[in-house]
Amino acid sequence: MSKLYTGAEIVFKCLEDQKVKHIFGYPGGAVLPIYDELKNHSSIKHILVRHEQGAGHAAEGYARSSGKPGVVLVTSGPGATNVVTALTDAYMDSVPLVCISGQVPTHLIGTDAFQECDTTGITRPCTKHNWLVKDINDLPRIMHEAFKVATTGRPGPVLVDIPKDIQFAKTKYKKPKKEIKLNGKSHNKFSQNQINQLVELMSNSKKPIIYSGGGVINSGPSASEALREFVQLTNFPITSTLQGLGAYPGDDNQFLGMLGMHGTYEANNAMHDCDLLINIGARFDDRITGKIDEFSPNSKKVHIDIDPSSINKIIKVDLAIVGDVTNVITKINKTVSKKNNGFTRSNKQKIAKWWEQIQKWRGKDSLNFINSDQRIKPQHAVQRLYELTKKMDTFITTEVGQHQMWAAQHYKFNKPNRWMTSGGLGTMGYGLPAAVGVQIAHPKKLVIDIAGEASVLMTMQEMSTAIQYNLPIKIFILNNQYMGMVRQWQELLHEKNYSESYSEALPDFMKMADAYGCKGIKAQNPSNLDDKIQEMLDYDGPVIFDCQVDPNENCFPMIPSGKPHNQMILGPKDQQDNKIKGKGKALV
Amino acid sequence: MPKSKSAYSVPSKKQKSDTHIFVVWVDNEAGVLARVVGLFSGRGYNIESLAVAEVDAIKNISRITIVTTGTPQVIDQIKLQLKKLVPVHKVADFKREDKDVIFKEMALFKIVGNKDKMDRCINACKKYNPVILDQTQKSTVIQVTALRREIDKMNTKLKPLGLISTSRTGAVAMTRGAKIFNL
Numbered sequence: 001m002s003k004l005y006t007g008a009e010i011v012f013k014c015l016e017d018q019k020v021k022h023i024f025g026y027p028g029g030a031v032l033p034i035y036d037e038l039k040n041h042s043s044i045k046h047i048l049v050r051h052e053q054g055a056g057h058a059a060e061g062y063a064r065s066s067g068k069p070g071v072v073l074v075t076s077g078p079g080a081t082n083v084v085t086a087l088t089d090a091y092m093d094s095v096p097l098v099c100i101s102g103q104v105p106t107h108l109i110g111t112d113a114f115q116e117c118d119t120t121g122i123t124r125p126c127t128k129h130n131w132l133v134k135d136i137n138d139l140p141r142i143m144h145e146a147f148k149v150a151t152t153g154r155p156g157p158v159l160v161d162i163p164k165d166i167q168f169a170k171t172k173y174k175k176p177k178k179e180i181k182l183n184g185k186s187h188n189k190f191s192q193n194q195i196n197q198l199v200e201l202m203s204n205s206k207k208p209i210i211y212s213g214g215g216v217i218n219s220g221p222s223a224s225e226a227l228r229e230f231v232q233l234t235n236f237p238i239t240s241t242l243q244g245l246g247a248y249p250g251d252d253n254q255f256l257g258m259l260g261m262h263g264t265y266e267a268n269n270a271m272h273d274c275d276l277l278i279n280i281g282a283r284f285d286d287r288i289t290g291k292i293d294e295f296s297p298n299s300k301k302v303h304i305d306i307d308p309s310s311i312n313k314i315i316k317v318d319l320a321i322v323g324d325v326t327n328v329i330t331k332i333n334k335t336v337s338k339k340n341n342g343f344t345r346s347n348k349q350k351i352a353k354w355w356e357q358i359q360k361w362r363g364k365d366s367l368n369f370i371n372s373d374q375r376i377k378p379q380h381a382v383q384r385l386y387e388l389t390k391k392m393d394t395f396i397t398t399e400v401g402q403h404q405m406w407a408a409q410h411y412k413f414n415k416p417n418r419w420m421t422s423g424g425l426g427t428m429g430y431g432l433p434a435a436v437g438v439q440i441a442h443p444k445k446l447v448i449d450i451a452g453e454a455s456v457l458m459t460m461q462e463m464s465t466a467i468q469y470n471l472p473i474k475i476f477i478l479n480n481q482y483m484g485m486v487r488q489w490q491e492l493l494h495e496k497n498y499s500e501s502y503s504e505a506l507p508d509f510m511k512m513a514d515a516y517g518c519k520g521i522k523a524q525n526p527s528n529l530d531d532k533i534q535e536m537l538d539y540d541g542p543v544i545f546d547c548q549v550d551p552n553e554n555c556f557p558m559i560p561s562g563k564p565h566n567q568m569i570l571g572p573k574d575q576q577d578n579k580i581k582g583k584g585k586a587l588v
Numbered sequence: 589m590p591k592s593k594s595a596y597s598v599p600s601k602k603q604k605s606d607t608h609i610f611v612v613w614v615d616n617e618a619g620v621l622a623r624v625v626g627l628f629s630g631r632g633y634n635i636e637s638l639a640v641a642e643v644d645a646i647k648n649i650s651r652i653t654i655v656t657t658g659t660p661q662v663i664d665q666i667k668l669q670l671k672k673l674v675p676v677h678k679v680a681d682f683k684r685e686d687k688d689v690i691f692k693e694m695a696l697f698k699i700v701g702n703k704d705k706m707d708r709c710i711n712a713c714k715k716y717n718p719v720i721l722d723q724t725q726k727s728t729v730i731q732v733t734a735l736r737r738e739i740d741k742m743n744t745k746l747k748p749l750g751l752i753s754t755s756r757t758g759a760v761a762m763t764r765g766a767k768i769f770n771l
Contacts, residue, residue, distance in 0.1 A: 124623060125630045129674040132618070149674060286597065293600045309668035312661065562597040 004170040007136055007162060008037040011100060013173050014143035015044055020071050022047060022062065022440055024055040028075025029115060030102030033167035035073075047440060047469060050461035052079050054433035056086020057459070060095045061437030064420045065395055067220060069096040069150050070437065076102045077115030080161075081122065085427060088126040090157040092424025093243060094218055096150040097157035099127075105165040106134055119161045128156040136169035144176035154307040155218055188306070190323040195331050197319055198278070199339060201300055203347055205276035207354045208236045211259065211288075214243030214423070215281015215305060217416045219325035223247070224416040226329035227280065233336055235348040237358055239267035241282045242408055242423045250412030256358065257367070260288040261559050262405040265366035265568060266358055268557075271296050272565035273357070279303045281325045284314040285424070294564035304328050366557045367409050368573050376526050378403065378478045378549040382410040382450065385476060388533050394418065395438045395447045399431040399455030402484035402555045407450040429458030432475060436462055439471040446474070446537070453479040453546075454503055463516040466542045474536050475544045480551040481506060488554045492569075509546035518542040603659040607636070607684040609691060609761050610666065615675040616642045616650040623673055624652055633658060633666055637693070637736070637758030649677065653760050655684075655736075688764050694757045695739045700727045701750030709749050713742060 005013065011034055015023070024047045027035045038046055049055040052074045059070025070090075074083050080101045090097045104113040120132045129149050131142045142160055150158045202208065210231060216223045224247045231238050231254055238248050239259040248255055257264035259271055271277065277299045282288070289295045292314065301317040303310070304325060311320040321328055369379045382403075396411055397420040398404040404421055413419050420438060422430035431449040439447045449456070456477055466473050486501040513520025519539050523532040523546070536543045556571035569575075614620045621640060628635050636655040643651045658666065663681065670679045682689045699709045706728045710718055716732035716739075723729075732742065736759060743754055 120619060121622070124619070124626055128672075134618075291597055291600075307672070309665065309672055311668075313665055316661075 002172050005173050006033070006037075006170050007133075007139055007167040008033040009040075010136075010139050010171070010173055011143065011162070011167075012037055012041045012044065014140060014147075014176075015071065016041065017176055018069075018144070018147045020044055020069075023071040023073050024049055024058045024062070024437065025073030026050075026052050026055060026075065026079060028077075028079050028102065030076035030104055030164050031073060031079075031100075031162075031167075032102075033164065034100070034102070034162075046073070047436070047465065049433065049436075050464050051459065052082035053085050053429070054436070054459055054462040054465065056083045056097065056099070057089070057427070057430050057433035058437035058440070058462070058465075059097050059099075060086060060090050060093075060430075061397055061420050061434030062441045063090075063095050063097060063437075064217070064434075065417050065438040066441040067417065068441075069098050069147060069155075072097060072099040074099065074101050075115065076104055076119065077117045079115075080119040081117060084122060084126060085425075087123055087157045087159065089422050089425040089427045089430065091126050091128070093422065094155050094214060095157065096155035098146050098150050099123075099157060099159040101159060101161050102167070103132065103161045103163040106163045107165070109163065119159070123159045126157070127159050130159040130161065132161045133163065133166050136166050136171045139166065139171065140174045147176075154215075154305075154310075188323045188327060190321045190328060190331075192331070192335075194319065194321050195328075195335050198302055198321065198332060199335050201276055201302065201319065202234065202236075202278075202336070203339075205300075205347075206350055207270075207274045207299075207357075208234070208276040208278065208351060209256075209270045209274040210236050210238040210278045210280060211241070211271065211282055212238060212244045212247050212280040213241040213282025215325050216244055216247040217281075219281065219306075221416055223281075223324075223326040223329065226326055226333060229333050230329050230336075233333060235351065236278075237270055237355070239263070239270065241285070241288060242421060244282060245408060245419045246413035246416045249414045251414065256362075258408050259565075260285075261290070262409065262555055262557065263559075264409075265364045265557055265570065266361035268559065268565040268568060269361045270358055274299045277301045279305075279317070280329065281305060283307075283310045286314070287423075289314060290559045291562055291564045296565070364570065364574065366568070366570055366574075368571050369553070369556075370572055371526075372550065373526055375550040376523060376529055376547060378480065378547075378553055379406050379410055380526065381476075381478060381523075381529065381547050381549060382406045384529055385448070385450070385533055386411045388530065388537065389446060389448070392446050395420070395435075395442060395445055397421065397431040397434040397438060397447070397449045399449070399451045399458075400426045400428045400485075401452045401455060402480075402488065402553075403450055403452040403455075403478040405485075405555045406478070411450070428452075428455040430455075432456055432459050432473075433462045433465075435473040435475070436465050436469075436471055439466070439473050440469070447472075448474045448476050451475055451477045452484060453477050453481065453506060453509075454483045457507075460512070463512075463518060463542065463544070467517050470541070472539075472541050472543075474542070476536070477509065477544065477546055479506075479509070479546050479548050480553070482551055484551075484553075485555070491554065492560070509544050513544040516542075516544075518544060520544050520546065522546045522548065524548045603661065605657045605659055606663065607655065607657050608663050608666075609682045609684060609689070609759060610652075610654045610656065610670065611680040611682075611761055612652040612654065612670055613677040613679075614650050614652060614673075615677070616648045617675060620650070620675045621652070623675065624654075624670065627669055627673065628654075628656070628666075631665070631669065633662060639758035639760050653758060655759050682761065690762050690764060691735060691759050692733050692761075693736050693739055693759050694731065694733045695742070696721070696755045697730045697732070697742070697746055697751055698727065698753040699730065699746065699750045700752050702726075705750045709746055709751070712745055712749070716742065 063070035
């Protein structure tokens with residue numbers, strides 16, 4: 001007879017078999033048996049966070065930067081409810097997470113016991129799937145299935161709720177089955193015929209554009225390589241969503257920058273005017289499309305996605321290819337190269353005019369801003385940070401708001417998995433704990449959280465985690481004393497009624513750094529910004545960098561809501577030019 | 589068009605809605621109905637009627653029949669979203685007008701009154717396979733199986749004749765001929 005193991009032992013045996021190295025968690029009454037077992041499993045390191053939301057975001061950062069699922073361990077009741085934000089965030093951005101939560105013993109479920117909540121009920125809409133384990137014999141199967149569901153198809157979070165008595169109960173352990181069939185939930189069925197249709201569309205196109213998204217990152221580094229080959233092969237222009245940054249080199253000439261609400265002039269205009277739009281692993285999010293009725297009105301649209309429900313959800317497409325990005329693009333590349341050698345060349349000539357037009361749009365230099373030698377401009381700060389760190393293999397996380405958009409616009413990513421940001425849910429407070437997770441996954445690398453002062457205060461407590469584990473994360477705060485994006489919307493759409501968007505009584509970040517036991521650096525002057533940034537980079541340990549920037553700066557360019565891509569508001573330089581032109585005309 | 593004052597766009601024109609019947613085969617496990625129904629409420633789809641029961645005790649399969657309305661795009665989304673749920677095995681969808689599919693609902697009518705009124709009720713139900721399930725001097729319970737709109741009609745018709753209580757099921761569906769739902 002094979003050996004019997006307790007539920008807690010089985011949890012760890014499963015984690016070991018799934019090759020889990022780190023778990024992020026916080027103990028509590030209903031998970032104590034699992035915590036008790038931790039000491040017997042030296043290959044798994046537990047990272048103690050300061051709040052369960054931090055555990056979730058740290059696991060997200062870990063997963064996004066390493067490609068492995070992030071594992072979270074929390075207790076019942078408040079432990080589980082605190083992690084809901086992170087689960088929802090992971091669900092929106094397709095990040096593989098496995099969350100294990102404790103639950104009150106089975107005989108107490110439904111009695112409003114101490115720290116009881118309906119965890120599976122609460123997390124049902126924000127996970128790919130969840131399980132309440134009521135029978136110890138189901139535990140090994142469910143644990144392995146959880147990893148399978150989280151990591152296959154379109155990745156996402158799952159939750160396994162384990163009552164305390166189940167953690168004590170004993171059963172036999174079963175290793176994961178090699179291939180568990182999940183009702184065909186993982187889709188990777190596309191035909192050569194579809195690929196041929198796409199290649200046909202490509203060779204007929206005069207104004208093509210590739211629009212790539214987070215799916216390329218999720219498909220693994222090989223997808224980025226295939227994408228680069230594809231773009232080179234075709235000479236097509238490429239733009240990327242917020243989540244897709246890094247899949248294609250940000251400093252390459254064929255890259256038009258990010259598209260969407262705060263995307264570049266050239267990317268958005270190219271999206272609007274193109275005759276062929278190839279969406280690779282993106283989902284036509286409303287921050288991207290602007291007004292649906294006028295979205296890219298004259299183009300044939302192709303959508304490559306692993307999730308069939310993403311197709312035709314927002315935008316009707318002419319050709320849908322359901323499959324894993326790596327497989328699909330590799331197939332396209334093969335087909336294009338095979339078809340004929342002349343195709344690629346003749347096609348390049350066909351789209352020469354298109355490139356001319358794009359160069360004209362580029363001439364607008366839509367990411368420009370008026371720099372100052374009095375105050376640090378936030379865009380300038382990001383640019384300097386980029387210049388001083390681009391030689392290093394840097395990982396950037398962000399919070400949510402203006403600073404996030406400036407980071408996306410001005411920091412150029414050349415590799416996938418280097419950019420961790422909360423796009424779908426837009427969770428303020430994501431960046432700091434995410435940086436913790438990234439640093440755990442990449443102990444030797446430089447990890448910077450480009451933050452806003454309002455966002456970072458939401459999960460500031462995780463600095464303690466960084467100190468505890470000697471994680472040299474750099475918290476680069478663009479401090480403008482406002483909830484900047486809220487202030488910007490109020491300025492542009494609500495008649496400058498800055499209702500509750502100014503942060504009174506901000507803490508002194510220098511003293512805060514002191515209190516946590518890390519280094520604090522303050523920059524107020526553009527003239528010594530570089531030195532201060534260098535000081536931050538040279539310091540071997542966590543740093544809180546208080547970069548005091550111009551509080552009135554707005555994030556441009558911008559597509560106002562309900563407008564199509566070709567009606568952007570450009571930055572102050574352009575607005576000034578236009579004014580002068582307008583006046584000049586009147587004089588004539 | 590009103591100027592949008594929010595970070596979101598204003599809705600564009602609505603397409604025409606159709607009524608569809610979804611048949612969903614699921615693992616009969618705890619919470620599976622909540623997953624399906626939660627998908628509908630969470631994404632703003634509506635449910636006109638719902639019928640669910642286990643149909644295969646050995647394989648542990650339940651069959652859920654849902655009547656819903658939506659634009660073609662929404663109907664498509666419902667189908668694809670349902671298929672993404674882990675305990676869902678297969679999904680079939682039909683237009684209400686589909687001639688190849690039989691739709692039926694069952695209703696129980698309780699009528700209280702004199703014999704004359706009760707007889708007139710039973711008579712009125714004649715077309716819809718009436719079965720008398722219970723009868724006393726002053727009351728009767730009639731079971732009918734029919735289409736939704738027919739039951740709606742009977743409901744109003746029987747009111748003046750002493751109908752005091754109606755209980756009805758959601759629609760269930762089955763294809764005509766030898767073939768079964770296959771996807």
